[in-house]
Amino acid sequence: MKLTIEPLDFERDCRLLHAWVTHPRSAFWMMQDATLDDVRREYGAIVADPHHDVFLGRADGRPAFLVETYDPGRSPLADLPEFRPGDLGMHVLVGPPEGGPLPGFTTQVFAAVLEHCFADPAVRRVVVEPDVDNAAIRVKNVAAGFVELREVAVPGKTAMLSVCTREAYELATGATAPHLTPALMERAHRHLVAKAIGEYAHERLVTPEPDESRPGWWSLTAGTSSYSFSARVHPLEHWVVDADSIDPAPDAQAFVAELAPALGIPDQLLPTYLEEIASTLAAAAWKLRHRRIPVAELVDADYQTIEAAMTEGHPAFVANNGRIGFGLDDYQAFAPETGEPVRLHWLAARRAVTRLTLGAGRTEEELYDGELARSTRERFHARLRGLGLDPADYLFLPVHPWQWVNKLAVTFAPDLARRDLVHLGAGDDEHRPQQSIRTFFNQSRPERHYVKTALAIQNMGFLRGLSPAYMEATPAINDWVAATVEADPELRSTGFTVLRELAAIGYTGDAFHRHAGPSPYRKLVAALWRESPVPQLGAGERPATMASLLHRDADGDALVTALIKASPVDAATWVRGYLRAYLRPLVHCLYAYDLAFMPHGENLVLVLRDHVPVRALMKDIGEEVAVMGSLPLPPEVERIRGAFPDDVKALAIHTDVFDGVLRFVGAILAEDGVLGSDEFWGLVRATIEEHLADHPELADAAAHYDLLRPSFRHSCLNRLQLRNTLQMVDLADQAESLIFAGTLANPVARR
Known part of the structure; x- marks a missing residue:
């Protein structure tokens, strides 16, 4: 079964939400007697709140569950001392099943929702606060890696405050390389290709062409591919390329391979260079997943905290984290x-x-x-x-x-x-x-x-x-x-x-x-x-x-x-x-x-x-x-x-x-x-x-x-x-x- 999660279309989905939240099985959602206008007001406020998001989940294309995420520090729970930077609050509601309950479906939904939450590298923990009497959902929370902290009073109920760390989530799911995800690797590809465009252009190996119709935009042909991007050029022909602007979404190894003749890479050494590119990508994904120290914490940090927080490697070399010979366990043990x-x-x-x-x-x-x-x-x-x-x-x-x-x-x-x-x-x-x-x-x-x-x-x-x-x-x-x-x-x-x-x-x-x-x-x-x-x-x-x-x-x-x-x-x-x-x-x-x-x-x-x-x-x-x-x-x-x-x-x-x-x-x-x-x-x-x-x-x-x-x-x-x-x-x-x-x-x- 394919589960997907997408932003809620408020106007389209309002009646569906009303049917779900007023269903008898949604009693712990505390909206049993809500009218359609009540649901419209409630979810209209959530959609308008920049610190609270709502998503629709589908199973094989069919609407099947609701997900809410929020910043606990900007919620009615904000004063609780347990909250830390990197916490993300989460609610999930599984819609009434068509044709009777499907065994294991709620567990699959929980896994998809947690994957969605942790896809944001900034999220360190997911926070939930189910009703203390909701035994079924509490059991599923614990199975997914949540730890129950204590009972807390929230509007309308007594809740069991629970948290799931990244590490606990990964342990529960058996992940051995949690940094190797599509989302993190896409960011790594974009960052490395942006750097490659900038440094190869700086060394006059490639020549981006200005887009006459869009000031500040450029295009670059690599083999049979063509890329467009926004960039600025500073003194010493220093290019700053906006990684998120690169279109189409780049693949760093394909980008290098297409440019190999222009870059002057000998045929016999291209595989070695591509391996160094792959290793640099893997390191970038690991850093995005694990080493997210905000600059605000580094301003007064000690010598070795700053040393370990560096993420770029050499500023000019594109393949700068090759480390050929290290395995994953070596990387985790010995990389700075x-x-x-x-x-x-x-x-x-x-x-x-x-x-x-x-x-x-x-x-x-x-x-x-x-x-x-x-x-x-x-x-x-x-x-x-x-x-x-x-x-x-x-x-x-x-x-x-x-x-x-x-x-x-x-x-x-x-x-x-x-x-x-x-x-x-x-x-x-x-x-x-x-x-x-x-x-x-x-x-x-x-x-x-x-x-x-x-x-x-x-x-x-x-x-x-x-x-x-x-x-x-x-x-x-x-x-x-x-x-x-x-x-x-x-x-x-x-x-x-x-x-x-x-x-x-x-x-x-x-x-x-x-x-x-x-x-x-x-x-x-x-x-x-x-x-x-x-x-x-x-x-x-x-x-x-x-x-x-x-x-x-x-x-x-x-x-x-x-x-x-x-x-x-x-x-x-x-x-x-x-x-x-x-x-x-x-x-x-x-x-x-x-x-x-x-x-x-x-x-x-x-x-x-x-x-x-x-x-x-x-x-x-x-x-x-x-x-x-x-x-x-x-x-x-x-x-x-x-x-x-x-x-x-x-x-x-x-x-x-x-x-x-x-x-x-x-x-x-x-x-x-x-x-x-x-x-x-x-x-x-x-x-x-x-x-x-x-x-x-x-x-x-x-x-x-x-x-x-x-x-x-x-x-x-x-x-x-x-x-x-x-x-x-x-x-x-x-x-x-x-x-x-x-x-x-x-x-x-x-x-």
Whole structure:
């Protein structure tokens, strides 16, 4: 039997409702003596109420039941203390059956009604208040997952207040992937295709055509399909596409496949990219279903609550949640947006075939004393002694739980059997995965270091391993960068600092190091430790990932807008403070040292005071920093020197800051009516000019980089992933891997 639910047609259905509510079996509806006019008045008021809705249910097309939903907080029950945000009230009336009762029909109706209620991702619980004497309906409520809370007095009856949570509903229905519903997946498709249109158009892979008959509307042909949509274009050719406007309703995988020739996806890699698109859709649906934290709750939220609330992934990459290798259980256990605590596993790695490098002045004992409780280390030692091994012959190496189960216990089975590696079990501290997915924040002891682990999943153009050979210089590089930053008066004045990677460890005793050439297999057993921002915070300061400035919640509200409104300053002052904390130090490092970072949202921690950014902490230094000039470097740091063409050097600001971060922030503020684009980019230009006015000794460097030139080369990220989704760039020669699409007009150009 097919059950459907549709909005009530009041004029058409009024007589039908009168027959139903006055039927003897509807006694608990309390309208036995109602006239047709009474029903007309009652349901006319409901239809007119924006907080109360009424629906008609059909069975195989025949009218069969009535559904009402309402906001309990705006009902006669509003004062009850049990109500929470996300509650939805519900009434259901099954019409008199034609030809006698149909066994199991009411149960089917209940299931359809609850599915209808929970189809709205904002609904966390369904609330009902049946008459305490209505035993039959109370039994069905409990069977459907409702919990009876208590008796309450409501007009005309004593009711049994009952609630059904999403979790209880799903348990009762046996749902194993409740986020994979048509409604949520349609929203995920629309969001991803809107982003794809915007970013592919930004990179000039597709060219939407304006609709001359409808200002603000565009069309795009993809293969044999044609789409229309409304959109606005902001500086730096930044498209904001209205997802709900896309017609016809899009399928993200079909959209990509139709565009594959124009996107330049190699035939042999199209299935891999489509898998990453599917995984990104699945993650989006999961977030819509489970991770609906309104921006209002994030304005004052703690560091890790904000981190787990991020829903977009990388703002520019379309396939940004690939995570190929994770199953559903892995996703729920280890994805940062699930917010689940993780206990890292530990290996003992034979010292003779393991590299541990430490920052200046640090010792092995100091590292492990700070990261492992004495009782934990004693447990590890006991495990080794129990195997007849000397703990002094081993180093301790943290690994991702997924990595242990799926890679190390299998791919490195010979190493474990000969005791070059020994599994020591899970550690005692609970960690939280960060947006970079393989980096962990210590939730049990926030002052302890971040831990970055190797993770052999394919995500956003790379297998997420860590190279022991490459990381050997990481602590020395971090020491040099930190010392350079700390010694500079300008950087000290802005509060700009780096979170140093203090130690790196990697196992090299495997067959892949001994008998084969370089490959991802050499990057599977390694980790590093990075400073936590928590010990660096002052009174009244709180940290937040800079990625949060690009975040919109499920209702479309932007966190950056909410922060500005919550702050004691106006929007221009807020943006000026943000640019002083973020942009000015990066410009100074470029001018003074030819030093470039990779300062995207997840690589930078903003420190807020009274909701205003006051300084910035840069992280991920060892892999993503470069010196682009002749500045003298210690031999062990020489690896970070790069040879770049002059027109590429300035992209450290033009691409990585302007195009990679500020075009999104500026567009959000313009879309929300907080700060116009001209004023926003004027503040960016003023920040650069004010820095030079304060540092006339850097005039030659400023002229060389010429950040205020009319245009700059348009370096494209999606083009890299589309060309080779398995390895976007050669990390040893990233400049040669870049793909350009002409030039972009510089929004801060001199006028």
